[in-house]
Amino acid sequence: MKRKYETIIDYIEKLVSENQLKQGDRLPSIRLLASKYNCNKSTVIRAYKELEMNHKIYSIPKSGYYLVEKNNSDNDEYDSIDFSSLMPEPKLLPYKEFNHCINRSVEIYKNNLFSYSHTQGLESLRKVLANHFSEHQIFTTEEKIFITSGSQQALSILLKMPFPNGKKNILVEQPTYSLIHGLVELNGDKLIGIGRDYNGIDFEQLEKIFINENIKIFYTIPRFHNPSGTSYTENEKKRIIELAEKHDVYIVEDDYLGDIDINKKSLPMFYYDISERVVYVKSFSKAFMPGIRVGAVVLHEKLKKEFLKHKRHYDLHTSVLAQGGLEIFINSGMYNNHIKKVQKKYKIKMDYFRRCLKDIDTEGAEIFIPKTGFLVWLKLDKTINANTLARRLKEKDIYVAPAKRFFIGNNPNENSLRICISKLSQEKIKIGIRILFEEIYRMKKEH
Known part of the structure; x- marks a missing residue:
């Protein structure tokens, strides 16, 4: 019947x-x-x-x-839909404006282009960054700012160099930015993980790890965590710093997407650091322009000499042309205008993603959608294998990032997906999400 x-x-x-x-x-x-x-x-x-x-x-x-x-x-007339790449929307990149800044940089720094520059970075850029950072509640001086060839170089040096606590092991959130795993393994150091989800981290476990595991640094992404898109509360940031001070652990704060934060009450972890435990790492790739390959790191006095020694052996100095272009772009006010535009745009994208789900049966997935940002995290139930789902979507030219790549040892037991919407149009977001959940629906029926 x-x-x-x-x-x-x-x-x-x-x-x-x-x-x-x-x-x-x-x-x-x-x-x-x-x-x-x-x-x-x-x-x-x-x-x-x-x-x-x-x-x-x-x-x-x-x-x-x-x-x-x-x-x-x-x-579904589309060529392909890539939810896997963590990249800004190409239409938002300020090509013309930055091209003007690069041309001005050639005029201003032409005498420096054919000789070696200071390893720490252009003094004029560091002064501009000190002022720029203060607008974002990162209070420092140009003497403590180091310019690097992308934030990736800063992280690579920090993971490799010795710290004053004389410890060796690296603690990372699970899941976390996947390239950190490779950097630690290349150095031959021990990588230790602590779970992080929508509810943050377990502070009892964090303290036990700090006490027992000889932790040199805790690498963390407090805002717009990659891959989950979550952010720590202000109390959680303070608590992590307190425990780090108590147990002589340093914190490397990766604030790769902090510029697009629309929550005025959300502050960098560095703001709360009164015990000189936090190293602040800044990327200009995601919110601004990936190809510029300029990053910055803020170091306390006792870390500067060791970092400078390692930086000198990495590349002597970061591109003068790129540094000069960024200095002009920030100093002219163009950077702040650009950030206001992208803040609005990514908020609209995330709101649109949320609206698309209202008309879709999402049974089989627990979804975390932040107020803004690049990333959405899908946790699947046991009837749907994330890796199988990713493979079946790939056959339809839909690309997603299975969770295993973000875990130590490519943890096969984490049944989740990272969805990045930043570079996609609304139409592709709508089509891609509908096809994704249709595939989930089919897999549930097959099960």
Whole structure:
């Protein structure tokens, strides 16, 4: 005997076959069908969701359900959709403005382009950055700022160089930025993990690790954590610093996306550091321009000499041309104007992602969506294997990042996906997310 929602599906398909419903027509209301079949509204909704999953109808919020048209934009005409790459939207990159700054940099620093510059970085850029950082509650001086060839170089040096505590091991969040694993392994150091999820971290476990595991530094991404998109609360930041001071551990704060934070009460961990435990690492790749390859690190006095020695052996100095261009871009006010624009844009993208999910059956996945940022984290239930799902999506030219790559030893037991929406158009976000959850739906039915 057929269930009522199946009977409703048959009724709609009969209306279509008899040409009583034509492409683009609005379907009978949920209330009308619930009355007609003497059932709950949820039964009608289930029938309509089933038809929607099979691409026969589509919904318009606050309007109703409609029969799919032949040329409807939901027909998945796309080349590929890449949810896996952590990159800014190309249309937001200020090519023309920065090109002007580079040309000015050539004029100003032409005498420096053909000789070696200071390993610590251009003094003029460091002065500009000291002022720029103060606007973001990072109070320091140009003497404590070091310019690096991208934040990746800063992290590589910090992981390799000795620290005053004489300790050896590196603590990272699990999951975390995947390249950190490789950097630690290349150095031959021991990598230790501590779990981090929507609820933060376990402070009892953190203190036990600080006490027992000979931790040199704790590498952390307090804001817009990669890959989960989460951010620590202000109390959590303070608590981590307190424990680091208590047990003689240094903190490397990777603030790769802090510029786009729209929460005025959210501060860098460096702001709360009164015991000189936090090393602040700044990237200009994600919120500004990936190809510039300029990063900055803020170091306390007792770390400067060792860092400078390592930096000198890495590359002598960072590109003068890129440094000069960035200095002019920030000093002119163009950087702040750019950041205001991208803050608005990424907030709109995340809000749009959230709206897309309202019309999708998300059963089978627990989803963390931040207020803004680049990343969304999907935790799948046991009936759906994340790696299998990623492989099946790849066959449809939809690319996602399975969680295992962000864990020590590529943990195969973490059944999650990282979704990056930053470089995608709204149309691709909409199509990609719908196809992703359709595949989840199919896998659940197969299971």
